[in-house]
Amino acid sequence: MPHRTSATRDPVAGSPPRRGTFASLRIRNYRLFFGGQIVSNIGTWMQRIAQDWLVFQLSGNDPVALGIAVALQFAPTVVLSLWAGVLADRVDKRKLLIAIQTGMCAQAVVLGLLDVTEVVLLWHVYVLCVVHGCLSALEVPTRQSFVAEMVGPGHVPNAVALNSSIFNMARIVGPAIAGFTIVAIGTGWLFLANAASTVAVIAGLALMRPGELLRGPAVARAKGQLREGLRYVRGRSDLMTVLVLVFFVSTFGITFFASLAIVAANVFGTQADGYGMLSTLLAVGTFTGALASARRGSRSRPRVGVLLGSALALGALEIGAAFMPTYLAFGIALVPLGVATITFLNTANALVQTSVSPEMRGRVMGLYVLVLMGGNPIGGPMTGWMAEQFGGRSPFYLGGAIAVLAVVVCALVLYRARRDPLRAV
Template sequence: MFASLRVRNYRLFFSGQVVSNIGTWMQRIAQDWLVFTLSGFDPVALGIAVALQFTPTLLLSLWAGVLADRIDKRKLLVAIQTGTLLQAAALGVLDVLGIVTLWQVYLLCFVLGTLSALEVPTRQSFVAEMVGRDQVANAVALNSSVFNMARIVGPAIAGFAITVVGTGWLFLGNALSTLAVLAGLLLMRPEELFRGPAVARAKGQLREGLRYVRGRPDLVTVMVLVFFVSTFGITFFTSLAIVAGNVFETRADGYGLLSTLLAVGTFTGALLAARRGTRGRPRVRLLLGSAIALGALEIGTALMPTYLAFGLALVPLGFATITFLNTANALVQTSVSPDMRGRVMGLYVLVLIGGNPVGGPMTGWLADLFGGRSPFYIGGAVSVVAAVVCALILARRSRDRVSPVTGPLAERVRLG
């Protein structure tokens, strides 16, 4: 289960993530609650904050993938993490001094989104450089286990800390936690990285990456599924705050508890994914099945009548969610050539996160118009339909001997 941790460079990265991700989740909960309170508990305002944070992904993630293929990923991550530290510190100082306004939070959401648009494809493609191709699936799953362990600890701390010390100190805590990531990156041994061939700067590299994906119908189908599920189904960052505040009329601690229960499921799913990652590469069948389960469980969660029942239903929903996300990530990473990995992961991040500028405001609008549960009903239905349609497309292509699906991922479509 922990095979990737035998690699020193990845062990340093992993250790830094343990600390930093807790701070990141504390900031996410605090930021959502700060926007919610500054706006007078307006769900539309929360949707706007989400849109501003994820809009830069639409503009920059493809270019970030090209950048990750061209230059030293480790040095690029050091620069990005330094910017993230400064963003959290600025928001924390404004809040602690009591001078923070909604427009300032919106601006800093956009700054954080810009940094994330550069960081995510770089970090995703850097995983293979740290551990090598054979350990990618295990390392991706371990990253998710840390991320989701932080989703248990971070919201639990944040929900109660907000009521005691306010949101500002949580932003400052996140700034300090970023130092752990920076230390891990700086202590790595560059000569031990599994680097692919250097990609020289040249015109048309972005178009080359897009042509590569377009020529792989298997990758296109998976990315289409990821787009629909992530945009319409996985809207929990916005919808949970709305359900906590407007449906069950709880405060920040109630929101934090719901986030923690969701994270219990995602953490469990990530651990099982790490175990699967030591046994071989992931299967398309698991991706499709987890997408259908995610949608069905999301609809079931929305039907829960009480706060307790709703919270407990989030555990299996979180399990299905992380199974889907981990499987999609590992499928894409293990089926592309090393010299294209940065660009392909840039496109993957675009379809994974780029729909949030639509999904965030849509979630707020639906909740405002039809009630706080409506994003769960609609998101669940969209996820199920998208998974069924993609399953039919992949099944048809696998049987089509005239225009067969090609590539490593295609073999997994036929086998499982």
């Protein structure tokens, strides 16, 4: 290959970190990944809103049925995410992601065709929720650990935040499109649109330059690798505390996938467009928070103080939103709640990724995904049950209270340890 001067060539992963909100986009492989994610995440959010509304329609607005769908979609995480982390440490992550994304495309096509042809039943959706959950359980830890290979450790906090920004930009656009599209032509075509959007991710991964990826040391297949990863985390009390906090906040506090549909339909009596608008307002906050995190991540390492503060704000704001008297006031309250939520999630992700050994990253991220998403099989049905027993607002004020309590307990544990875990040196 002809030599190119530093003035003309693209920066590559592993080059010294540069400041700026979009610093990671100077790396070609990450630009390809970022572009594919923009398109695909819009499709993902359209499908998520369409799926929730389809379940609501097929079940006669039953909040428990929606909770079951959420549980089935996230239950495979409990079984597969740790194993997925081991797999991600062993194999080529880029090729594995291409295979997983192809499976996700097929799942969306099947659900779309069942819906468009008007033969879809509730159990069809449940089965496909399990399929999607299995693929997601493999995809998330692989994608999370692949970030460091694309950009290098110095850019990880910025890249994590940029990933969240496009996820949440899609969360603004996708639900808004979905809400009005469902009213106009129904849910089926949104599933097919999501299948088409997945092609953008596959193309971006295929066009990457493998030689510019910063792969960690090869981990040969051997017995006990999963136990080795668990022992590594168990020996790190700092990591354990962060993971416990993530579990309680995500399981009981971040239940928006089910609770927003319940509030929209059963509290304020809106249709799919009303649900889509609430999701969009929450996403305005998460998008704003993600951009702020990207800027902060390009300047400094993630800090535990930010993690604890954002989790406390999340719980308090969620309690406040629960008591908003009108649809408009509730929607406006979702904006700062979204900022706190994404700040907490981005900080937790970056703290974990930047504090582990490269050869352990896949396994640790598998455990992180387990505690982040593995509680949804509990949180989903619990949200539906609480809404049915105590009213549609109850998942917000009870979930917020549990999040606040978890922050207080974890802060006391860290204070007693008399050190700042995961602090950058």
